Structure formats: structure tokens, C-alpha cells
Amino acid sequence: ERVGFAVVGLGRIAVNEMLPAFARSKHARVTSLVSGDRDKALKIARQYGIPEQAVFDYRDHDRLADHKATQAVYIALPNSMHAEYTVRAAQAGKHVFCEKPMANSVAECQQMIDACAKAQRLLMIAYRSQYEANDRAILKMVRARRLGTLREFISSNCQNQGDPDQWRHKKALAGGGPLPDVGIYCLNAARFLSGEEPVEVIGHTWANPNDPRFREIEEAVHFILRFPSGFTATCTSSYSGHNAKFLRLIGSEAWVELDPAYSYSGIRLRVGRLVDGKDSVQEIALESDDQFVKELDHMAQCVKANRRPHTPGEEGLQDMRVIEAIYQSAREGRPVTLAPPAFSVRGP
Ligand code: NAD
Numbered sequence: 001e002r003v004g005f006a007v008v009g010l011g012r013i014a015v016n017e018m019l020p021a022f023a024r025s026k027h028a029r030v031t032s033l034v035s036g037d038r039d040k041a042l043k044i045a046r047q048y049g050i051p052e053q054a055v056f057d058y059r060d061h062d063r064l065a066d067h068k069a070t071q072a073v074y075i076a077l078p079n080s081m082h083a084e085y086t087v088r089a090a091q092a093g094k095h096v097f098c099e100k101p102m103a104n105s106v107a108e109c110q111q112m113i114d115a116c117a118k119a120q121r122l123l124m125i126a127y128r129s130q131y132e133a134n135d136r137a138i139l140k141m142v143r144a145r146r147l148g149t150l151r152e153f154i155s156s157n158c159q160n161q162g163d164p165d166q167w168r169h170k171k172a173l174a175g176g177g178p179l180p181d182v183g184i185y186c187l188n189a190a191r192f193l194s195g196e197e198p199v200e201v202i203g204h205t206w207a208n209p210n211d212p213r214f215r216e217i218e219e220a221v222h223f224i225l226r227f228p229s230g231f232t233a234t235c236t237s238s239y240s241g242h243n244a245k246f247l248r249l250i251g252s253e254a255w256v257e258l259d260p261a262y263s264y265s266g267i268r269l270r271v272g273r274l275v276d277g278k279d280s281v282q283e284i285a286l287e288s289d290d291q292f293v294k295e296l297d298h299m300a301q302c303v304k305a306n307r308r309p310h311t312p313g314e315e316g317l318q319d320m321r322v323i324e325a326i327y328q329s330a331r332e333g334r335p336v337t338l339a340p341p342a343f344s345v346r347g348p
Helices: 013-022 038-048 063-064 079-091 106-118 134-143 178-192 291-305 314-332
Strands: 003-008 028-034 072-075 097-100 124-127 150-158 200-206 220-224 232-238 244-251 255-258 269-274 278-283
Touching: 003 013, 003 079, 013 038, 013 291, 028 038, 028 063, 028 314, 038 278, 063 079, 072 079, 072 291, 079 097, 097 106, 097 291, 106 124, 106 314, 124 314, 134 178, 134 244, 134 255, 134 269, 150 178, 178 220, 178 232, 178 244, 178 314, 200 314, 220 291, 220 314, 278 291, 291 314
Parallel strands: 003 028, 003 072, 072 097, 097 124, 150 232
Antiparallel strands: 150 244, 200 220, 220 232, 244 255, 255 269, 269 278
């Protein structure tokens, strides 16, 4: 029996990526929809064979409590709404699979974790890269010490965002600009690939004062993370550069590169190292991979086994602690130290 999910919010990620992923999943299925646009929701319901009685409005979201076929929710709303809908879902007795960024503040992340713990429901944040095959291959190389000692991580995640009126450009809805939206991929990759947590953060933000898109949010962010072993991450992210998504992880014996990294498909992995005393660069072609189905199946299997997800709420909370430190450093013009998390960030 596949685990039944409500899809909450029918925007681009839900409609273009996650609903098709549900259709391919062996462990999860969509059993209900929550949307403010009934016509759109009914059309999607027909397409996916969901009965009309299982299409809810945001106002009657809490009636999900009585919808037994729905065991979990997938939240794909603007960032500022993640906390409210996570808490409401937990109170309605549902497990929560929530899009990144987890929320707009550390305080909201904590409320979400507490609400799910109190209701004894699972909470997973949709860090799809952590389920993606090339990222997993790098993690395996790091753990087998194939890169030697990790020295540096360099990464960029930029996209040129158009419409100034979209929620992504409103601070109250988005929480910030490119940092929580796309820069978070660089930050999260530096953390999960190294397995370390940053102890010092340097941040810098910039916005063109004449560009109407950046009245409330940063246009670009640069940040440096220092980790206990001496490993560092140097990252940039912007809403004004054309689709640059890459990472390079440099160790004492080898480097690995994903270019593109972070994209929905077409990720390419290269490895540079000495082979017989000569510098060699090799492209490693992995089988094409379905990261949306992988993360969804993981959540569904955790629900079935009542097991803590690999990317639980604590993983989202820790990213939010770093994001707050980056903004603080940018505001104050000085490095900010960060205490190690007092909780375990990752599940098995
Ligand atoms: P979107 O704008 O396409 O969709 C947002 C949905 O929320 C729309 O259906 C909209 O109608 C609804 N909504 C409800 N209340 C709203 C309000 N007050 N203002 C604006 N919209 C409102 O956005 P999206 O790109 O689908 O992003 C949704 C979430 O998914 C975000 O948290 C985003 O960070 C995340 N996301 C994740 C990925 C990924 O690869 N994991 C990719 C894109 C987006």
C-alpha cells in the first residue's frame, strides 16, 4: 500500500515536478489536494484520479484530519507559509514533507520541529540533492577518503529572476533573496558533503538600488564558511546571473566537480587526480537518476517504518542558523561565530 499524501499548494514545483514524481513513485501516491484555486485544483484532481471530495481549500485544510487516506502532506507554498502549514498538518495528525527553505527563521523552524514532535509525526525537508546519485557518489568518495583531506568547497547557484511582483521578491513571503532560495543549495552541499558544521561565517550582500526586483531583498550574496578541520566553503548566489549552478570540492589528493550541480536533471560529474604521476581529469557518467522520486520514496518509506528521515527538520534548522549568521555578518560587516548544533542534524 502506497502512503497517501496531500499536496498543499499547486505552484510550479508541485505541478511540474512533484505531481509527476508521485505518478512514478512505488511508495507514495497523492490522495488529496489543498489549493486556493478550486478550478485549477479540480482539473489536476481529474488528471490524477483524485475524488472531488478530497480537494480542499486553505480554509478547510484542517479537515484533512478526517481524511484517513491521507497520512502525510507535501508543502509547496511560499516560504513564509511553511511553518503555519506544518504546524496545522501535525495537529491534524499528518506527517510533513516540506519544501526548502524550511521556513524564514530559526524560531519558525523550532516551532515546526516541536509541533511534529508533540504530535509524534515525522518531519522531512525536501533537500533533493541529498538523494541525487552524483551527490551520493561524491559523498561515498569523501567517506572512502578518495579526495584525501578536504580543503575547499567552491560553489555558485545563480538564476536570473524576472517578474518583480512575484513572491520571491517580497521579504515577508520569501524571507530573503537568493540566499534562502538557491544559495541554500551551496550551503547545504558544503555541509552534507563534508559532514562538518561551520564554526565561523562571513557574509556579504549586494543589491542594485535601481533594480525594482531588489527593493526588499538582496540581489546577490557571497559567503565564506569555516569548518573545524580548516576546511572552508566559498559560495555565491544571485538573482541576476544566468543559470550558473556548479560546485567543486577540493581535497589534498583529488577534486570533484558537478557542473551543472543542483539542477533537476543533466548533472555532470568530473574528477581530477594524479594517475601514474600525471594530472588526469575524468568524467564519470552515472545512470540518469530521479531525485524527486528518490526523496519522495524516502519519506514514504520512513512513514511506513516510522523512521527518522535522512533530512529531518533539524537539517533545515541548521541551515537556517547559518543563513541568519550570514545575514548578521553582512549587516555588521564582521565574521560571526556559530556554536556547533546541540542536536543531530541528519537521520540515517
Ligand atoms: P510558485 O509561485 O510556483 O507556487 C506557489 C504556490 O503557492 C502557488 O500555487 C500559489 O498560488 C500558492 N500561494 C498561496 N498563497 C500564496 C501567497 N500569499 N502568495 C503567493 N503564492 C501563494 O512557487 P514554487 O516555485 O512552486 O515554490 C514553492 C516552494 O517550493 C518554495 O518554498 C520554494 O522554495 C520551493 N521550491 C523548491 C524547489 C526544489 O527544487 N526543491 C524548486 C522550486 C521551488
